[in-house]
Amino acid sequence: MSDLLAIRNLVVEYPVGGGRHVHAVSDVTLSVKQGETLGLVGESGSGKSSLARALLQLPPPKAGAVVFDGQDLTQMRGQALRAMRPRLQMIFQDPIASLNPRRKVAEIIAEPLIVSGVSDAAERTRRVRAVMEAVGLDPDLVWNRRPHEFSGGQCQRIAIARALVLEPSLIVCDEPVSALDVSIRAQIVNLLEDMKARFGLTLLFIAHDLAVVKSVSDRVAVMYLGRLCEVADSDSLFATPAHPYTAALMAAIPVPDPDVPLGDTKLKPGDPPSPLDPPSGCRFRTRCPHAQPRCTDEVPPLRQIAPGREVACHFPLTA
Amino acid sequence: MSGQPNMPLLSVRNAQVSFSTARGPLRAVDGVSFDLHEGRTLGIVGESGSGKSVLVRSLIGLVGESSGAGVGGQVLFEGRDLRSLSPREFRSVLGTEIGIVFQDPMTSLNPVMKIGRQIGEGLRLNRGLDSKAAARRAVELLNEVGIPEPERRAQQYPHEMSGGMRQRVAIAIAIACAPKLLIADEPTTALDVTVQRQILDLLQGEQRQRGMAMILITHDLGVAAGRSDDIMVMYAGRAVETAATREIFRSPRMPYTEALLRSLPRLSDATHTRLSAIPGRPPDLARRSGGCSFAPRCTYRTDHCDAEQPPLTMVGGRGYACFHPRGVEPGGAA
Ligand SMILES: Nc1ncnc2c1ncn2[C@@H]1O[C@H](COP(=O)(O)OP(=O)(O)OP(=O)(O)O)[C@@H](O)[C@H]1O
Ligand SMILES: Nc1ncnc2c1ncn2[C@@H]1O[C@H](COP(=O)(O)OP(=O)(O)O)[C@@H](O)[C@H]1O
Ligand code: SF4
Ligand code: SF4
Ligand SMILES: [Mg+2]
Ligand SMILES: [Mg+2]
Numbered sequence: 001m002s003d004l005l006a007i008r009n010l011v012v013e014y015p016v017g018g019g020r021h022v023h024a025v026s027d028v029t030l031s032v033k034q035g036e037t038l039g040l041v042g043e044s045g046s047g048k049s050s051l052a053r054a055l056l057q058l059p060p061p062k063a064g065a066v067v068f069d070g071q072d073l074t075q076m077r078g079q080a081l082r083a084m085r086p087r088l089q090m091i092f093q094d095p096i097a098s099l100n101p102r103r104k105v106a107e108i109i110a111e112p113l114i115v116s117g118v119s120d121a122a123e124r125t126r127r128v129r130a131v132m133e134a135v136g137l138d139p140d141l142v143w144n145r146r147p148h149e150f151s152g153g154q155c156q157r158i159a160i161a162r163a164l165v166l167e168p169s170l171i172v173c174d175e176p177v178s179a180l181d182v183s184i185r186a187q188i189v190n191l192l193e194d195m196k197a198r199f200g201l202t203l204l205f206i207a208h209d210l211a212v213v214k215s216v217s218d219r220v221a222v223m224y225l226g227r228l229c230e231v232a233d234s235d236s237l238f239a240t241p242a243h244p245y246t247a248a249l250m251a252a253i254p255v256p257d258p259d260v261p262l263g264d265t266k267l268k269p270g271d272p273p274s275p276l277d278p279p280s281g282c283r284f285r286t287r288c289p290h291a292q293p294r295c296t297d298e299v300p301p302l303r304q305i306a307p308g309r310e311v312a313c314h315f316p317l318t319a
Numbered sequence: 320m321s322g323q324p325n326m327p328l329l330s331v332r333n334a335q336v337s338f339s340t341a342r343g344p345l346r347a348v349d350g351v352s353f354d355l356h357e358g359r360t361l362g363i364v365g366e367s368g369s370g371k372s373v374l375v376r377s378l379i380g381l382v383g384e385s386s387g388a389g390v391g392g393q394v395l396f397e398g399r400d401l402r403s404l405s406p407r408e409f410r411s412v413l414g415t416e417i418g419i420v421f422q423d424p425m426t427s428l429n430p431v432m433k434i435g436r437q438i439g440e441g442l443r444l445n446r447g448l449d450s451k452a453a454a455r456r457a458v459e460l461l462n463e464v465g466i467p468e469p470e471r472r473a474q475q476y477p478h479e480m481s482g483g484m485r486q487r488v489a490i491a492i493a494i495a496c497a498p499k500l501l502i503a504d505e506p507t508t509a510l511d512v513t514v515q516r517q518i519l520d521l522l523q524g525e526q527r528q529r530g531m532a533m534i535l536i537t538h539d540l541g542v543a544a545g546r547s548d549d550i551m552v553m554y555a556g557r558a559v560e561t562a563a564t565r566e567i568f569r570s571p572r573m574p575y576t577e578a579l580l581r582s583l584p585r586l587s588d589a590t591h592t593r594l595s596a597i598p599g600r601p602p603d604l605a606r607r608s609g610g611c612s613f614a615p616r617c618t619y620r621t622d623h624c625d626a627e628q629p630p631l632t633m634v635g636g637r638g639y640a641c642f643h644p645r646g647v648e649p650g651g652a653a
């Protein structure tokens with residue numbers, strides 16, 4: 001499969017005054033293949049949302065290339081970039097906040113059509129109805145209602161419909177189920193899987209719930225403090241994590257089975273460091289039980305250790 | 320003081336909490352009863368809005384007439400009816416016998432008071448320590464909850480610490496007066512999994528070492544599985560199932576518990592395994608029906624379920640609120 005999206009050496013920094021910067025994304029190189037779901041995991045502040053926004057050029061990154069279907073979005077301006085927009089869509093964590101409260105549901109879903117120049121009202125109505133039905137909303141019941149009249153799960157359906165209406169190639173889902181009730185999450189995960197199959201989508205699926213990520217992703221990328229730790233197909237990543245941080249993340253997942261004993265934390269005690277002043281060398285070294293002097297001096301580059309497996313560690317667990 | 324050997328530390332009978340809202344009365348907690356014994360951990364699980372927080376806050380007087388809520392039922396702590404105590408007696412029980420940790424430590428920490436002083440305050444007020452002794456004890460407690468350089472940290476303010484560290488401080492405050500009961504309301508929901516793991520280890524370690532009883536509220540069934548002796552499942556303001564943790568996971572009786580467990584993605588499943596989703600969504604508490612709250616979403620519902628609310632039935636040490644419990648022969652145990 002070919003790459004639909006290739007991110008190269010992406011850098012996102014936020015100035016915070018006094019000449020200091022938050023190093024949100026540092027030198028990340030990552031690709032998403034046509035038709036796959038790439039899961040992106042990492043703890044809060046590791047840079048997942050910053051990466052997502054930067055690849056959609058909202059705003060453009062400080063450095064790096066974002067090659068989408070052969071064209072570098074970071075080099076495109078104005079009309080050319082606007083012409084690409086319909087092909088990349090995003091779904092956010094907080095479904096209620098991401099929808100305009102003053103607009104009716106039909107207007108919210110039709111808005112991207114208007115922006116991209118679909119001027120025929122009958123055509124818009126037809127497409128909005130079709131996409132509502134696809135996501136399990138009854139057009140006759142929801143058409144004139146407003147977001148606050150809906151639950152979080154229903155709002156996420158509306159957001160998914162809006163993302164789908166322009167028939168995009170890629171949808172970036174930033175924690176699409178984290179804010180939903182546990183009994184609703186499976187509905188939305190299934191809906192995303194169905195939509196992916198039906199519309200031939202490629203997904204970048206960001207989440208911190210590793211079980212959800214495993215369930216939907218063909219491959220998974222793990223981030224820590226702005227850098228990639230590991231990229232692998234989902235089965236091998238979960239079976240044999242190669243990066244010590246991936247292993248720690250997995251050890252920390254609370255398993256819904258009282259007979260599974262709590263294993264070792266695979267972490268040194270202590271808190272995650274600040275992204276304002278990340279550790280030198282390997283950013284995980286302050287919590288890594290395998291750290292050596294070399295880890296302080298040298299940034300471990302992301303390198304291939306097996307076909308389809310990339311790891312940024314001087315001493316990977318499975319070599 | 321600790322009463323008869325079999326007397327529960329905490330006994331809650333028919334707890335009720337209602338709020339008056341623009342859309343009429345909302346019964347957030349609707350007749351919940353449970354017992355908690357010394358040294359045990361009760362996990363309360365349920366989705367957002369099921370009444371977990373309102374229930375425990377009402378037990379300790381944080382939700383009540385003063386906040387515009389109607390509260391009913393009985394709360395016995397070591398046999399004493401907490402609701403009949405004078406405000407002064409009640410404050411003293413709260414300060415010394417019951418510790419509380421909330422989801423967001425910033426809501427319970429004072430932003431303009433140094434950490435060390437906040438930890439020592441309860442010791443001065445309730446245990447009669449002088450400021451110097453309280454300050455010394457605060458540093459010991461910071462050390463105990465795993466904060467490096469405790470002397471220096473004691474002089475800092477909450478905003479100078481990370482979320483995980485603030486939660487450790489909140490735990491230090493909660494255990495300072497050596498309470499018999501620790502209530503932790505989603506103590507790790509705002510934290511990352513690796514930090515969550517460390518905080519849960521800390522809570523469980525303190526609980527075991529001190530022989531405290533704990534109420535651990537969580538919406539994460541994984542957290543409940545690993546950390547509680549018994550579980551109470553709440554749905555729409557009611558306790559719908561209570562049992563030993565292993566029984567809940569091995570043989571859920573209540574269809575909601577069963578459906579919730581089935582809907583979880585499992586790491587052991589292959590990628591793209593279809594999840595078994597629960598249709599519909601939780602009911603609107605201001606528009607209760609006369610029947611079982613789960614009926615609109617339940618695969619096993621019958622006319623009986625719509626007509627009448629199933630009471631929590633206790634059978635063989637476990638309880639469920641269902642007319643057609645799973646894993647029970649029809650006409651058998653019930
Ligand atoms: N606009 C901004 N200004 C300053 N710092 C920011 C800004 N947006 C994000 N950051 C910081 O950049 C880092 C990465 O943030 P980002 O939101 O990308 O993380 P994330 O992985 O999506 O986290 P979460 O899991 O909490 O959503 C964090 O330290 C965050 O505080
Ligand atoms: N002060 C209040 N006024 C009105 N309704 C409230 C108030 N506090 C909580 N509720 C309602 O009570 C129900 C239970 O809330 P809560 O106990 O916080 O749920 P949980 O902790 O299980 O997520 C919800 O429907 C919530 O909206
Ligand atoms: S490079 Fe060193 S510190 Fe970083 S993860 Fe590998 S062993 Fe640990
Ligand atoms: S009482 Fe009826 S509707 Fe309610 S959970 Fe049991 S079977 Fe389902
Ligand atoms: Mg984010
Ligand atoms: Mg709550």
